Amino acid sequence: MVDQYVIAAALAGVAWGALAGLFVHRWWYRKRAAAQRQTTVDAQSTALAQAEERHAAEVRQHEQQARELHALVDTLRDDLAQQSVSAEEAREALNALHLQKDEWLQQATRLSTEAGRLRHLSATFERWHEQMISLMSQNHDMHAKNNELSSIVRHVLIVSLNASIEAARAGAAGRGFSIVASEVRSLAARSQELSKSYHDSLNRNDLITTATFQDIQAGGKMIAASLASVEALAGQIQSRLEQATT
């Protein structure tokens, strides 16, 4: 019988313990759940507040964007108005250009014709060239004549020398003649100097004449080549203007 009481008491103790434990557990659990619920509520409040704040910010942003869009629309409206004006001006300018194009085409045609005409300048250069040949051949003649003169003068010198010798042989009778011979000799010497100087002048003349006329001949070709380029360019402008369609 004692055992039964002991066991019953033990059992009861255990039961009370368990119950107490259960109550404590449940109380602690409820307290914790409440705390958790409070935390959740707090968190949700914060989240809500944040959400409201974000929402407000978005609304402000949207309002801002709306304002910007309105401003943009106004700007576009102004641009469109301006561009209509520009389009009108461009149309007028295009009409003016068409008129100008016709004018330019006429000018280009005239330019082309003129350049083509000037190419025949080469005929003038040919004339100059013929005259140069004629001048050079005259120079050549002068050289020949000068050489002949030179040889005559040399001959005169020899003759005058011989004359002096003869005059000396004739003694007193030949003195007058000797003076003449001596004068002839000095004249011949001067002629010889002149002839030599003339020879130098002819050479100088030859070189400068040749150089000048070659410059004219070469220069003429340079001009003809340049004019041919101009004519070609003018022709190109002409054909491009003719091709340009309305």
Added chain:
Amino acid sequence: MISQQAKDSIERIFLYSARTRLPVDSSDACDITALDAQQANTALASHIVVLTISSIAFRFLLVLHFNDDQATRDYYLRESEERSLAEALMEVGNLCCGAINQQLVEFFPDLGMSTPYQLSGACVPYLTELKPGYLAAFRVSIGANVQLGATLCICASSPVDFVAYVNEAEESTGELELF
């Protein structure tokens, strides 16, 4: 008024043109030596052939000096002795100057060249009367025993400056270009 590099360029162009056009056969030797400044306007032989290239800014004269001797006749007249040595040298001068013209036209698009003319060597000293900005003389030995002379003369009316190097590979002569 003629820059140093322009002078050097024209000399290079001349050396190339002379080497490729003065000899009758391209395989013949061609030695060119520059003479010093004092000899720039002396006659190097008894006859000369003169050619001019004219541009807007300057004119260029090429003077080729030659003697009418057996060596020169044998070399340039080959078979036919009746031909004129002067005419042969005028054509050779024409080819040489033509080559110079072809090189210069890259830098001076408006250029014209004269036909050659024969004169006496005694005319050479008067080159100074043209008031050149550049005057240079050269001795040219061709083949075994042909002696020629060459004088380059440039008169400039406005500043001349350019740099030219001859592209030796670019020889397109003798080919027929059909239009």
Added chain:
Amino acid sequence: MAKVLVVDDSSTVRDEVAGFLRKNGLDVDTAVDGKDGLAKLKASPGIRLVVSDVNMPNMDGLTMAEKIRGELANASVNIIMLTTESSPAMKERGKAAGVKGWIVKPFKGDAVLETFRKLAS
């Protein structure tokens, strides 16, 4: 009857070119400048090919070419220029004048013989 006319003021060139062509069986006549060239062409209607220099006294080669097509009204003869000139402007003028081809001197006969034969037939 001559088929080819060689026009150049240099006897050296005339001898060289005409000599080469004759050696190769072609019948060749020569002229000393543009004026002479026109006269010879007028007198020999059988000429099929003209080989001409540009720089010549009395009348240059391009003027002669223009007159061949113009005054002489000869549109069929083939004209080839043989010259030291190589500027594009000159070649353009040649083309406009009815020139068929351009050779820059020096003359290299072997390279052009076949074409010359064809143009002269």
